[in-house]
Amino acid sequence: MSAIYRIHINGIVQGIGFRPFIYNLANSFELNGYVLNDTNGVYIEVKGNEDRIREFIQRIKSDAPPLARFDDVSIEKPDYKDYTGIYSGFEIRESRSTHGIPSVISPDISLCDDCLKELFDKNNRRYLYPFINCTNCGPRHSIVRDIPYDRINTTMSCFEMCEECRREYNDPSDRRFHAQPNACPECGPRLEFRIDKKNPPSPPFLKGGTKGEFSEQKEKPIKTTISILKQGGIAAIKGIGGFHLACDAENNNAVKRLRDSKRRSNKPFAVMMPDIETIRQFCYLTKDEDLVLNSPARPIVLLKKKHNISISDSVSPENNYLGAMLPYTPLHYLLFYYPLTHDPQPITPNFKALVMTSGNIFEEPIAADNKEAVQKLSSIADAFLMHNRDIYMRVDDSVVNVISGQQLVINSQHNSKLKTLNSKLVIIRRSRGFVPEPIYMGQDMPEILACGGQLKNTFCLTKGRYAIMSQHIGDMENKEAAEFYKETLKNLKKTFKVMPKIIAHDLHPNYWTTAFARQLITHHSSLISIPVQHHHAHIVSCMAEHGLKEKVIGIAFDGTGYGTDGNIWGGEFLIADRKDFIRFAHFNYVPMPGSDAAARKPWRMGLSHLVHTYGDGAKELIHKIFSDRIQENQLNTILKMMKNSINSPLTSSCGRFFDAVSSLIGAKDLATYEGEAAVKLEMLAETKCYDTYNFNITDGFPLVVCTKQIIKEIIDDAKANLPVSVISAKFHNTIAETILTAAQMVQKKHNLDKVVLSGGVFQNSFLVKRTAEKLTVSGFEVFLNEKVPSNDGGISLGQAVIAAEHF
Incomplete structure (x- = not known):
C-alpha cells in the first residue's frame, strides 16, 4: 500500500552530512520524494510503500550520522488520495527559509580519520593541505554568518570552488557533498608566514618580537614555523576560532619567556600533544579521559601529571595537573607531522608537546583577525602563521575535567549494597566544540x-525550547571584552532569530552586565527587567540541565556573589526551586578587607579569620604567622581597615575561606590569577586522609555555620607541625561534612533528598568526590553541573530559567 509522509526534524541536523544520509537511505528503500534544509532543521517528504516508509523512519533514528542530535521529530501523513505531488526518484533540494525555531548549528568539529588519512597521502590532491575537511569535520560555528547553513552564509563564500571540488560538493554519494567549507589547494584558503622584517628574530630567541613591520613569506610556511619553534621561538598561529601563542613545551626558556610576555602569572598553559600515547608519557589517563580527549569536541582536559617529566615546570607551576589536548585541525597535525625530510609522514613527531595558549593579552578576548593579531601580539610572538579564511565567531578552546567514578558501600538497617557513582564530565570553560x-x-x-x-562571563538567549549559551566571553573588566560581548550577542541574535522581551541580570549594582541590562531597558521601554540573585542562578543552572523542577537542597559555594542583604555571599545552603529560594544556612560573615583586593591577596582573608576567631588575642598569632612574609605596616593597615569598617564588606564566601586557610598554612599569600590559593590548597591535599575538624551550626534563621572552631584546630595542627597535606585534606573533608550536616537538617525538616552542588568551589575535584561520597552514602541524590560550568560561566542559564518562571 502506497503512502505519503512528511517528516520534520529539529536539532543538530545541518552541516553533518544528514541530507546525503537521508538521500542514500531513501534510495535503498526505493522511495520517492525529497529532502531539504530549512531555517528550522531538515524537511523530508517521502512517497512509496508504507511498510518501507515506516522502516525508513526507524532507520533515520537508529542509523543517523554520529554527530546528529534530534530534539523534535514531527511526522505527518496527509491523505494519499488528495495529494497531487509528482516525484521522479528521490532528490536533495535547495534550502529554503521558513519561520519558527531556527535549526541548531553544529559546533566546530575536529578533523575526522578519513581526512587525516588523506592529509598525509602523497597521492591525494589534498596532501599536506591545511584546510582539508568534509561533512564529518571542520569549521562550522566559527565561520557561520547566517542560517540556513549554506556556503553563501559562511566566510567561505569568497572562495569559488574549482571544478573537482564542485563535483564533490554536488555528488550525494561523496562525503564532501554539501560540505560548506570544502576546498583544495587550487581554490581554497592559503597559509601565510610573517616575520618582523626590520628586526628578524634569531636563536636563541632571548627577546620577544617587536612591534615592527611583518613581511609575508609564502614559501614553506609550516616548515619555517616548525623551525622557529624548534629553536625556542614563539609563534602566533591562527586556528579555527582564533590565534594560539605556541612554543615548544619542553623548552624551559621559551615557556618562561612566553609566560613573562603574556601574563606574568602562574595560570597554567594548555599543551597540545600529537597522540594519546604521548599524553600517556606525561600524564595519568583513565578510560573516560581518553574518550573525552578523542571526542569530536577535542577540549582541553585536566590530567594528573606524572613526576619528573620533560615538560617545563613553567607550563603549570605549583599544579599537579596539565591541561592537555589533541590536535583538532589539519594545521595542528601538520605542525607535529609535517615531513621535514623526504618521508611522507614522519613516524616520530616534530614535537612531543606544544604550548597552545590563547592568543591574547591581559585577559582580553582571543585575537581572531589577522591585522588585530599582528597589532596586539607582535610584542610577544617572533613570527605569525596565519591564513585568509576569516573567523566570524571567535571561540576559545573549551576546558573540562573528568571526575572519576567510584563504588560506595551504602549501609541501611536491613542490608548493605554497592552503588556506583559514574564519572562526571565537569565543564570549566564552555566554548569551541560545545558552542x-x-x-x-x-x-x-x-x-x-x-x-x-x-567574571568568566557567558550570556544566554532563549528561543522556543532551547537555551542558547554564548561561548566563553571572559572577565568583563576591559573595553575589548565589552565589545566582544556585544559582537557575539548581535551574531547569536541574528543566527537564532531571537528578539528578547525579557532581560535578566545579576543583583550586583556594579557589574558591567547589570549596567548593560539597564542601558538596554532605558533605550527599549517595552523590555521587562528581572534581577536574579547570583547563587540562586548557580543552583537553577544545574537544575535546568538535569530537568529538575521540584524543590532541592542547593549548595552554592563560590568566591563572590551579591546577596539580598547587601553583603557578599558565597557559602550558601539554599532550599530552591526554579522560581524562588530560601537561605536555609550560610557560613558566618567575616570582613573582606579591600573588597576584591582580598581575592588577590589571600593573606588578608587569613588575617580576617584570625581576628574573627581570636578577637584581641589574635595579635600574637598574626605576628607569628605573618611577620616573615608580610610587612608590619601592611598588616596594621588591614587591621585598621577591618576595625573601622573601611572598604571591608562582610562576606560568607566559601571561596575566600579556602583562600584564608591556604594563607594560614603558608601555601599561598598572593594569587596571580583567580582561585590560585584554593587550587594550591587542593593540590596539597592528602588523598588517604579522611579526618575532619569540628564545627558548630548556630540556631536561628538562617542557620550559621561557624568557622571559629575550624580555624582554631587548623592553627593547633600547624603549631604541632602536622603536614600541610593533612591539614588541607582535613579542611576539605570538613567542608564536605558541613554540606552533609546541613543537608540532613533540611531533609529532616522538609523531607528533601536531592542535593544540587554549584559554584566555582565545586571545580575542586577533591571536594566534589568527598562531598558526593558522604551525601550518597547517606541516601541523598547528588547533582552537578555537566553541560555548563559550575563557575560563573554557567549562571546565565540559571538567570534565564528563573526569569522565565517569573514572567
Whole structure:
C-alpha cells in the first residue's frame, strides 16, 4: 500500500552530512520524494510503500550520522488520495527559509580519520593541505554568518570552488557533498608566514618580537614555523576560532619567556600533544579521559601529571595537573607531522608537546583577525602563521575535567549494597566544540536575554525550547571584552532569530552586565527587567540541565556573589526551586578587607579569620604567622581597615575561606590569577586522609555555620607541625561534612533528598568526590553541573530559567 509522509526534524541536523544520509537511505528503500534544509532543521517528504516508509523512519533514528542530535521529530501523513505531488526518484533540494525555531548549528568539529588519512597521502590532491575537511569535520560555528547553513552564509563564500571540488560538493554519494567549507589547494584558503622584517628574530630567541613591520613569506610556511619553534621561538598561529601563542613545551626558556610576555602569572598553559600515547608519557589517563580527549569536541582536559617529566615546570607551576589536548585541525597535525625530510609522514613527531595558549593579552578576548593579531601580539610572538579564511565567531578552546567514578558501600538497617557513582564530565570553560549547541529545555520559553556575571562571563538567549549559551566571553573588566560581548550577542541574535522581551541580570549594582541590562531597558521601554540573585542562578543552572523542577537542597559555594542583604555571599545552603529560594544556612560573615583586593591577596582573608576567631588575642598569632612574609605596616593597615569598617564588606564566601586557610598554612599569600590559593590548597591535599575538624551550626534563621572552631584546630595542627597535606585534606573533608550536616537538617525538616552542588568551589575535584561520597552514602541524590560550568560561566542559564518562571 502506497503512502505519503512528511517528516520534520529539529536539532543538530545541518552541516553533518544528514541530507546525503537521508538521500542514500531513501534510495535503498526505493522511495520517492525529497529532502531539504530549512531555517528550522531538515524537511523530508517521502512517497512509496508504507511498510518501507515506516522502516525508513526507524532507520533515520537508529542509523543517523554520529554527530546528529534530534530534539523534535514531527511526522505527518496527509491523505494519499488528495495529494497531487509528482516525484521522479528521490532528490536533495535547495534550502529554503521558513519561520519558527531556527535549526541548531553544529559546533566546530575536529578533523575526522578519513581526512587525516588523506592529509598525509602523497597521492591525494589534498596532501599536506591545511584546510582539508568534509561533512564529518571542520569549521562550522566559527565561520557561520547566517542560517540556513549554506556556503553563501559562511566566510567561505569568497572562495569559488574549482571544478573537482564542485563535483564533490554536488555528488550525494561523496562525503564532501554539501560540505560548506570544502576546498583544495587550487581554490581554497592559503597559509601565510610573517616575520618582523626590520628586526628578524634569531636563536636563541632571548627577546620577544617587536612591534615592527611583518613581511609575508609564502614559501614553506609550516616548515619555517616548525623551525622557529624548534629553536625556542614563539609563534602566533591562527586556528579555527582564533590565534594560539605556541612554543615548544619542553623548552624551559621559551615557556618562561612566553609566560613573562603574556601574563606574568602562574595560570597554567594548555599543551597540545600529537597522540594519546604521548599524553600517556606525561600524564595519568583513565578510560573516560581518553574518550573525552578523542571526542569530536577535542577540549582541553585536566590530567594528573606524572613526576619528573620533560615538560617545563613553567607550563603549570605549583599544579599537579596539565591541561592537555589533541590536535583538532589539519594545521595542528601538520605542525607535529609535517615531513621535514623526504618521508611522507614522519613516524616520530616534530614535537612531543606544544604550548597552545590563547592568543591574547591581559585577559582580553582571543585575537581572531589577522591585522588585530599582528597589532596586539607582535610584542610577544617572533613570527605569525596565519591564513585568509576569516573567523566570524571567535571561540576559545573549551576546558573540562573528568571526575572519576567510584563504588560506595551504602549501609541501611536491613542490608548493605554497592552503588556506583559514574564519572562526571565537569565543564570549566564552555566554548569551541560545545558552542553553539543549545541546551534543550523540554518546554517553550519566552525570548530572554540573560546577561550573565562579571567574571568568566557567558550570556544566554532563549528561543522556543532551547537555551542558547554564548561561548566563553571572559572577565568583563576591559573595553575589548565589552565589545566582544556585544559582537557575539548581535551574531547569536541574528543566527537564532531571537528578539528578547525579557532581560535578566545579576543583583550586583556594579557589574558591567547589570549596567548593560539597564542601558538596554532605558533605550527599549517595552523590555521587562528581572534581577536574579547570583547563587540562586548557580543552583537553577544545574537544575535546568538535569530537568529538575521540584524543590532541592542547593549548595552554592563560590568566591563572590551579591546577596539580598547587601553583603557578599558565597557559602550558601539554599532550599530552591526554579522560581524562588530560601537561605536555609550560610557560613558566618567575616570582613573582606579591600573588597576584591582580598581575592588577590589571600593573606588578608587569613588575617580576617584570625581576628574573627581570636578577637584581641589574635595579635600574637598574626605576628607569628605573618611577620616573615608580610610587612608590619601592611598588616596594621588591614587591621585598621577591618576595625573601622573601611572598604571591608562582610562576606560568607566559601571561596575566600579556602583562600584564608591556604594563607594560614603558608601555601599561598598572593594569587596571580583567580582561585590560585584554593587550587594550591587542593593540590596539597592528602588523598588517604579522611579526618575532619569540628564545627558548630548556630540556631536561628538562617542557620550559621561557624568557622571559629575550624580555624582554631587548623592553627593547633600547624603549631604541632602536622603536614600541610593533612591539614588541607582535613579542611576539605570538613567542608564536605558541613554540606552533609546541613543537608540532613533540611531533609529532616522538609523531607528533601536531592542535593544540587554549584559554584566555582565545586571545580575542586577533591571536594566534589568527598562531598558526593558522604551525601550518597547517606541516601541523598547528588547533582552537578555537566553541560555548563559550575563557575560563573554557567549562571546565565540559571538567570534565564528563573526569569522565565517569573514572567
